[in-house]
Amino acid sequence: MGSIDSNVVLLSCSDTGQPRRLPDNGSRREDDLAALPAAALPARPDRTAIDPVLAEHEPRRVLVAGTDADLAAVLVRLLRTDRLRVEVAYLPVRRSPATVAWGLPTGPAAVDLAxxxxxxxxxxxxxxxxxxxxxxxxxxxxxxxxxxxxxLVLRGSARRLVVAPGPAGIAVRAGWSGRAPDGQVRPVSPLAAGGRGSAVGRAVQVGCEPATVVVDGVAHPRPVPRWTWYRHTTDWRLVRP
Structure with missing residues (x-):
């Protein structure tokens, strides 16, 4: 970014209530980060934590330091407050499903990119x-x-149904290993009594015996008999390579 932009805000999410320790990237980068307006937020911050920060700074870009669940929580508030135009950069704690899904770096390279x-x-x-x-x-x-x-990607039983977002949309894979979707389309025949496959599209719909859905490492509080993931009509703006 060259000079520090006052419209860029660092959101540091942590279950300790203290700012996360960011990757060491040399004095120039540490100085750049330290010069940004910053807010120490709880893990998976809700509207009471995030909305006042967004209202105060009206940022052009937010840097989210934390976990995938923290990034999702911030994105929810950008959606709810009609701020999807805000650019989002991710400073992950470690390599994670979100860094894989979007091709994002970790460590010092994540700071440079952000x-x-x-x-x-x-x-x-x-x-x-x-x-x-x-x-x-x-x-x-x-x-x-x-x-x-x-x-149709599942009829019958599977040890794991895995769903992941990505540039192509929503990918899903049903099977026994729990491997992430690979972007391939392997349909189950509608005439088959059972089967497991994979696909990529705009929406994934599940109907099942009550089961627990885990999203970005966070379990839904109760078993559910159905669940839907779908692509929103408006994209979000991610800082990525």
């Missing part, structure tokens, strides 16, 4: 419980059916 990189529109994946997905969702020991758009 400060100097350009933002581009990427799909915003929502769910019908009011949340968003930035890295990985899964349902374990699932019995039921799953469609991705009009493609």
């Amino acid at each position: 400060l100097d990189g350009a933002a581009s529109p990427v799909p915003l994946v929502r769910d019908d419980s009011g949340g968003v997905l930035v890295g990985r969702a899964e349902i374990a020991d699932l019995r039921g059916e799953c469609f991705c758009d009009d493609v």
Whole structure:
């Protein structure tokens, strides 16, 4: 970014209530980070923590230091407050499903990208419980059916159903290993009594015996018989390579 932009805000999310220790990237980068307006937020911050910061600074870009769940929580508030135009840079605690899904670096390279990189529109994946997905969702020991758009990807049982966002949309994979979706379309025949496959599309719908959905490492508080992930009509702006 060259000179420090006062419209860039660092959001440091931590369950200790203290700012996260950011990757050591040399004195120039540490000085740049230290010069930014910053807010120490709790882990998975809610509207009471984030909204006042957004209202005070009206940032052009936010740097989110934390976990995938923290990034998702910030993105929810940008969505709810009609601020999806705000650029989002991620300073992850470590390599994570979100860094893999979006091709993001970790460590010092993440700091360089957050400060100097350009933002581009990427799909915003929502769910019908009011949340968003930035890295990985899964349902374990699932019995039921799953469609991705009009493609049947599960009928019967699977040890893991895994869903991931990405530049191409929403990818889903049903199987026994729990591996992340690979972007391939492997439909289950509608005539088959059972089967497991994979697909990529705009929406993933699950109907099943009550099961626990885990989104970005956070378990839904109760088992559910159905769940939907879908691409929002407006993209979010992610700073990425």
